[in-house]
Amino acid sequence: MGNHNPKPRAKGTVSRRDFIAGAAKSAGGVCAAGFALSLYAESAGSQPVQALRPPGAIAEEDFQSACVRCGLCVRACPYDTLKLAEFGDDVALGTPFFVARDVPCFMCPDVPCARACPTGALDAEIPSIKEATMGTAVLSDHENCLNYRGMHCSVCHRVCPIRDEAITLEKHVINGKPRLIPTVHSDHCTGCGRCEEQCVLAEAAIRVYPVDIARGSIGVNRAGRRI
């Protein structure tokens, strides 16, 4: 207590001035700490660009408010596809994701991972695995794709669990020569990543990205014209 007090105060009581100063200090502290944590959360929240979420995951912004990082989805997966992000992974700490090139999703018909989620971060009611949108496959490197170079690799097409719907081989004439080009149909592709996992190149020429990265969208251009 400051020496501005003329009378000694009963023990345990606080002067109004001290009270206001204390309250202001705590409010300031809350704001400062909250601001720092928010900045960090924003940067962490912008990270999962590359992260493929388990099937049934709700939209990424909502996912970050829903997933409690319990790993029940991880335990439910019979293929050890899913991992919880650790420090240093480019994914919000503790949240589940998978790396298609390492272990893709094998598209269990009963979607055990989504059924196990207690929070609603994964839609436990998802009617079938074919409704999942973990991402969309993209033939990202035509130049190195062996089919494009005129060989009959077609491994991605063959391993796709939704063959001939999610990936078809389309005839194209390239440099005057006929070629079969693996072509992804985004309305059927679930983003399971089998194609990326099995691509025979050292670095996959077909890759799965989260939908908002993989896909463009029709809308209004910068000049405001509908396209």
Place this chain on the structure above:
Amino acid sequence: MKLIDLAGEPRRGAIRSKGWLKAHKYWLLRRTSQISLLLLFAIGPWLGLWFVQGNFASSRVLDSVPLSDPFILLQSAMAGHVMATAALIGALVVVLFYAFVGGRVYCSWVCPVNIVTDTAHWLREQLGITRDRKLNRNARLTILAAALGASMVTGTIAWELVNPVSVLQRGIIFGIGFGWALIAAIFLLDLCITRRGWCGHLCPVGAFYGLLGAKSVIRISARGRQGCENCGACLRACPEPHVIAPALKGNVPLVLSRDCTTCGGCIDACPSDVFSLATRFQIANHEGGCNGETKMHRQVSGDTALIQPK
């Protein structure tokens, strides 16, 4: 014969008067509880025995009973997510349990970070480190409010992006990665910079559970306080020493502060059996006479003035 004093120097007097085992009873029980809870989660992945799946954030016991951490769910609610029923039921079970037995029972009987910070404190005493940068004990409430605010503003479960409690629990159950550095940082904070720095001043999880159990039924009682010899062992053993003085010298011989972790350190350390577990309704038992009371009042308040943090 000199036995190793695993749980710390304050217990010397108690070891002399009631033997090593009784002077470490609650400490042994707590460590057993903390370690077996972790093992319960870990034997699933290690040995394929799935009594419990998940981790402390949310789990399924015997493939049926859900349990969820209410603090994480509260942040999730602030961030705007409406939880699915399983998680809500799980949180309700946990809330009821800790509201009854005392919120910070979580800290001393469940949380594995407590083992880390207790060890740091023990080593601090062994090495005679006395440096103590004073922190405000209410800083944890500030951080708690900040975590909830940040969850609301960013729409994420904000504290889970840094929470060392989750990092350690998940780490033991799922593999820790670089998270050990965070745990090492807390160990060093408690060892070199501030006495009981993390759990006693900063951790918002402990603060949350403290608020949750503020009116809990199970409490520590100083019902034998007329036998107190003012040795100060309880105050030195207690991770939140400011909670003890009111029970020793106040009107009600109960530790009623929500900061008490019900660790039983005071019961272990007291050479004259002043403390015991009780309910908040057992007040009048074994009350000392008026004489003892006034003497106690004088001596203990002088004693704690030195130790009680501001």
